Amino acid sequence: MANAGVVDIGWLELLLATGFVVLAGGLSLLLDLGLVKDITIATVRTYVQLLALGFVLTFVFAHQRWWLTVLYIFVMTVMAAWIILSRAPDAPKGIFASSAFSMALTGFIVTFAVTGLVVRVQPWYRAQYVIPIAGMVVGNSMTGIALALERMFADLELRAEEVRALLALGATPAEAARPSVRSAVRAGAIPTISSMAAVGIVFIPGMMTGQILAGADPVRASKYQIVVMLMVSAAELLGSVMAVLLSYRHRFTAEGVYLERGFRGDAEVPDGGLRRHRGAGSS
Amino acid sequence: MLLESLGLTLVRAGDTGPVRVLDGVSLALSGGELVDVVGPSGSGKSTLLLAMARLLPGVRGQLRLDGRPAEEWPPTRWRTNVTLLPQKPTLVPGTVADNLLLPWRLKVRAAEEPPTPGVLADALASVGLDDVSPARDVARLSVGQQARVALLRVLLARPEFLLLDEPDAALDNDSAARVTDAVVRFVREGGGAVRVRHLRSDEHASRRYRMEAGRLAEAALANGGE
Secondary structure, eight states: OGGGGOOOOOHHHHHHHHHHHHHHHHHHHHTTOSOHHHHHHHHHHHHHHHHHHHHHHHHHHHHOOHHHHHHHHHHHHHHHHHHHHHHOTTSOTTHHHHHHHHHHHHHHHHHHHIIIIISOOSSTTOHHHHHHHHHHHHHHHHHHHHHHHHHHHHHHHHTHHHHHHHHHTTOOHHHHHHHHHHHHHHHHHHHHHHHHHHBTTTBOOHHHHHHHHTTOOHHHHHHHHHHHHHHHHHHHHHHHHHHHHHHGGGGBOTTOOBOOGGGOSGGGOTTOGGGOTTOTTOO | OEEEEEEEEEEEEETTEEEEEEEEEEEEEETTOEEEEEOOTTSSHHHHHHHHTTOSTTOEEEEEETTEEGGGSOHHHHHHHEEEEOSSOOOOSSBHHHHHHGGGGSGGGTTSOOOOHHHHHHHHHHTTOTTSOTTSBGGGSOHHHHHHHHHHHHHHTOOSEEEEESTTTTSOHHHHHHHHHHHHHHHHTTOEEEEEESSOOOTTOSEEEEEETTEEEEEOOTTSOO
């Protein structure tokens, strides 16, 4: 195991690292930056979340059950979908299901393609490999999906008049939404492409850093990183394309009408008129 | 063809409770008819046009086209027959020709033959845009020119019915007259049109309605009689 080379950090050393944050907090107090509360909460969260992660992973690694690994990835995906939903309060609620589905599908396929075909993990569910890789894949596709969805709904909103004019000419929702879908997928892809271009020059990616710190041979770590980088980028692109294609329709009614701001949410239509998607002509 | 709306009703949340934006509006229109709907702003005129184009969620009532209820028509097909021209001329980025040919790039008209360059040139000339090349970028058009291109786009697509929301509101007199001529020509060739107008009506209308607080009432024609 690679962790033979890892220098163990004691609790005292952890406290020392915390000391630097306390220093930053003191500075904030001195300059009246109003950040003390945020810094404190963030520090506590870092401790709690990462230590909890450590204990959970210890448990999962100790038991090595296929269903534990799969369950872990599933929970991770659901959490990621929640984060996407909370970042886009203006988006229709239906994006939860479409982003969770997109991340789950691309996440599982890409993760097991890496662990099964490239790293050739034995057995296939070996948590030490599968979970960290799934974390990177799902985490990155979460970022891509969140960016793409945010861009798409904002762009549709900007183009609301154009969308309506297109629908009036007989366009389907897909045709009316197409320019926004394109710009959303591009927006989701840009960070991936730029980080692929900058990797190794501007920054040493996290996984490679970790492996080098753990004493691995840098060239071996590079190869791992290339595989992960390519797979993660693919997951991010596929995930955002899929999420965008599954989500744009939520902004339209069954009749293909674009839901402008005033028509969203049943609360605004006292007769529950919105539920009757069929609209005019059905009574 | 006959376009019928029966008891169109839309209730929305207002500041002090539910508001009937459309309150049982019925309007029937056949080909060759030009109907004006006038009324103060906020009375529901534009809402009525949106409802008739099936571009508004939550509307109750009945819509029929050619005797068939709306639900028997696919929405896209309905809208190619009953086409709304929104008040604000909205063009897509690109050239004048891109915009005029836009309807034929949609799935619903994929099987139809788009107009030839000659037809486009004639159409532009017919609304006083002879000096505008089809290759001009729409970003370089004036508001009045944009409005006429948007109108031409729906006219070239030859719907059965046109729903025009203040088609000449933002235009100078000359452009407005060109738009009116084009609409009158469309009606003379058998199309039906509803024009929503702020206040005025004119001698071209065969019927005139007044809209107030979501209700539609037939009004006397400007020249005093039916």
